[in-house]
Amino acid sequence: MPKTRSPQRWRGALAVALTVVLTSTACSGAGGGSSGDGTAITVLMVGNPQMEDLARITADNFTKETGITVRFTILPENELRDRVTQDVATQGGQYDVATIGAYEAPIWAQNDWLHELSSYADADTGYDKGDLLDPAVASLSGADGKLYAAPFYGESSFLMYNKELFAAAGLTMPERPTWQQVAQFAARLDDKQAGIAGICLRGLPGWGELFAPLTTVVNTFGGTWFEQDWTPKVNAPEFTEATKFYVDLLRAHGQPGAPQSGFTECLNTFGQGKAAMWYDATSAAGTLEDANSSTVAGKVGYAYAPVHKTDSSGWLWVWALAMPKTTKNADAAWQFISWATGKEYEKLVGSSLGWSRVPAGKRQSTYEIAEYRESAAAFADITLKSIQEADPVNPGVQPRPALGVQFVGIPEFADLGTKVSQEVSAAIAGQVSVDKALADGQRLAEEVASKHR
Template identity: 50%
Template sequence: MRSISLIPAAGVALLTSLAAHAETITVATVNNNDMIIMQGLTDEFEKAHPDIKLDWVVLEENVLRQRLTTDIATNGGQFDVMTIGTYEVPIWARQGWLTALDDLPKDYDENDLLKPIRDGLSQKGKLYALPFYGESSMMYYRKDLFEKAGIQMTEQPTWKEVRGWADKLNDPDNGVYGICLRGKPGWGENMAFLSTLVNTYGGRWFDEKWHPEIDSPAWKEAVSFYVDMMKHDGPPGATSNGFNENQALFSSGKCGIWVDATSAAGRLYDPSESKVADKLGFAPAPVAETPKGSHWLWSWALAIPQSSQSKDAAKTFITWATSKGYVDLVGEKKGWTSVPPGTRKSTYDNPKYQQAAPFASFVLKAIETADPTDPSAKPVPYTGVQYADIPEFQAIGTQVGQMIAAALAGQQTVDQALSNAQRSADRTMRQAGYYKD
């Protein structure tokens, strides 16, 4: 009898001792370069924290988003750390799905985080995720082609100037297109770029009472400008070009101008990945009527779901992966152009980073001047430069993106596309109960 009761007791004791030995946390992340580097540094973390073991789930952005949403909405508890963006953080925080990060260790130096990024990851003044990397948008151009065409880059280019330059640079016979811009439909693809264009033309996604404004004159002007310029000076088949495709086009020397994420700078500047590394010029994202919302703000950040059973260990990990020490570690081990950009002032003050990344000051300025709380000339009820922080936006953004892509492909006129888009967005917002009239 005694021996029988001993067995489970021994089992429990063994389990407890194993549990005390190492707590395993499951980290879900996107398979972008910076995250792969983080995964590669697992050993460094486990060496410094022998009581925590890391399990990784690395997925492509869209798959990851669906996977995490399913888990967090059902309180599934499969993950202890989730990699999410500035779009999800406020929405999920309002739902009560994320753990507030209000008692961070002192040496973490919260005030070193760039303010717009910190604001983007906060809800009602409380931080709900720690930024892993941040980005804005800016303009890349080919110095050699500009010189040859006798074009002088201005300190703050306007879209009107850009149109003129693109016309001059466009030389399809020699395989060079004046300008490359996103055309692939999706709220995070063409609409990320087009939202900034609409913003700078004075438009907005919704008025103060959440009515969509997609058929407003500002939208028409911006989208007509975009479609017209892309048809004249853009590469053929632009509706299938997203960030990745444009990056490949630009780095293989096929575009004169490209306006896109600042996070591409490191790769464009790396001669092993880019043919134009030595001819690369940077400029702020162009403006039209207003500078407000002319460049976006995005950050991939690490958050802890409420359903996690290992919140303390998860917190230890996310403070490590977003710390100054981590930036130094990556700089030393992988080279300074590989450090995650756009999160900390100290990274930009670091002379080693400044030397390795001549684009650093542009990126910093772009991020610091992006204001998701004031993205348009007119007042808006939402937060976000290239999105609105409501759950309905993903569907609306992607639908509008598809209609504009159809206009770019010449299947319908810009007016038709925008009035269709307006109707569909209006229906979604009405059904979601934002207004009744």
């Protein structure tokens, strides 16, 4: 089985169903920066718990210190992607700061849609850019080596499981399980009469929803979207085997309403004790360990991403704050980005909201905070190691033509992945066969490949 490279090897290679609008109003007493001159910035964010925490504490902290008013728009992931792409790509200029990820940053940098942030970070003596984790920096850098988005939190993927349910069934989770073992556990623990699913997995269409976990399954089963010469392999035996495994597992032992379940829905399902296992983002752990929002706090075990033919298979993702070129408030936007992604912000979250809620996975110093290490003892080390093991250059068993673990780092993938995910989601719903879904996907992939050969 191929070994995963360390991040240093590839560094140079490179919520909810409603829109929530929050306004952080200026408070008395301004610190350094805008000094209460009426400056306001608009910020578009994904509706994940960490971002909602950011919106919650901005007024009493950032605005109070700087006098800068922050107007937030918070959207579910799929809606966020549509909105931010439309605004930035068309130079709409509606937002001063926008949430993007490891997929968008290098592509949008090449399109000259974003301000580079290296010069801001280097000039900001309190920012400490060198403290940022290498995988986060590499994921958000352009071909020129400059940073084009500042990491808010980083993540890989791992398997979360309910220790009480496992103990009651006399089952032991390996540190590095295989997908076959996971399927066996799901069959043993599935209890439809008690309303407990064997496993929760994303089935909601979207290249960043359903295909985030599914592509990692494809990778470890030996499949790939494209071979190095751009030959499409969407309906190849390995891709098909992985997809059928995923679909069959969900249909047999997954949560109710799986075709409509994304990250948020599975977070709620598992967090309420209604699933025995959940394979998803490492960033979910902070919410699961918060007793105020989770009934399974203290009862969750964490294992590395399940594998089949590879040694590891966790994804690599960074949610980050970027500054579109169209902003007219660049200095104020950087002040906000610097505050929200800086070292002191994590301490603020820990002391005011709880240490398990810290948006980790982006700074080495986070893992040196005693309070955080104590609170996150169950998942901090495995999260950091999963991020370090993820290899966007070589995530499977064959060479790839573009960077990415759970995505293909080309502009066309957002549309391709979303369209194929709609077909696979329909297969989860029992409306089409996996073979038909992937045959249609192969034709779409052929069109994409023809542009790159």
